[in-house]
Amino acid sequence: MVVPKRAGARRDNGYFGPGSMAWEIAGHPATLAGMLNGAYIALLFPEVAQSIQDTSVMRVDPLGRGDETMYYVYTAIFGDTEEARRAGKFVQGRHNRVRGHDPVTDTDFTPTRSDLAIVGHGLTWLSLLASYETYVRRLTDDEREKYWQEGLIAAGLLGLEVSTMPATYRDWCEVYRRDFFPRMNYSVASEHAFANMHTASFAPPWARPAIRATVAFVNELTLATFDDTERILLRGTRSKTRLAAARLLGRSFFAVAALAPVRDLVEQYINRGDIHALLSEARAIEREQKQADGALRIVA
Incomplete structure (x- = not known):
């Protein structure tokens, strides 16, 4: 796994900045688990799962593949505009080389296919929201809409035509349930992908017990961020008691994880500390903004 190093010092506040929902949500540790939410749903698209089975580095290095995703998400949100565009180009370059074919549905796969590009961005962006609302706080309708509108900016970084994306959060929910949800299926390739993750077959034997325990823990927290229908599709049904326990544990766990x-x-430990540098800069910018706002209120 190789991701670009930062080109230099920060030039501006990027596409979002202080006061954005993107900074609030992605800046919380709970959204680290949230990234699995989108990955799980993506594996329910048979052609995506088959592509991973046939060609993706995820089979042999899922942690490295996860680092690539985190590099893009955090750089797009917290980097300056130049670094954010660079991260988007990095992902586009990766996507342009991916090809696959699902023999069951007889469909070709590429991340740049317009329908899959739309759902891919939507799932990535909203997986962070699902985890944040499960383990931190529920957002208002206006806050969700603001977050979705910020996500349309991020879609542009991936080369997507913003006009092709659902225009509002409510539109996205309708399109997801009407157009994408019916296409989801737990395929043989999905089974292989999940088995690879849960058995830790990609790791050396001595490391597998610890990785399996970690994956099992994160899996419980991730499944608690889905609705009942999605959990059935994922073959991860849970009792109400078990879900409540997972959510209670997750809220406590991420509250501790949020301590400085x-x-x-x-x-x-994420991307060689580059992510920490980005987030530290963002927090400093937010503190400066709050101080400036406070000074203005005093003067007024």
């Missing part, structure tokens, strides 16, 4: 010393330690 713990949060900083975790961030240092």
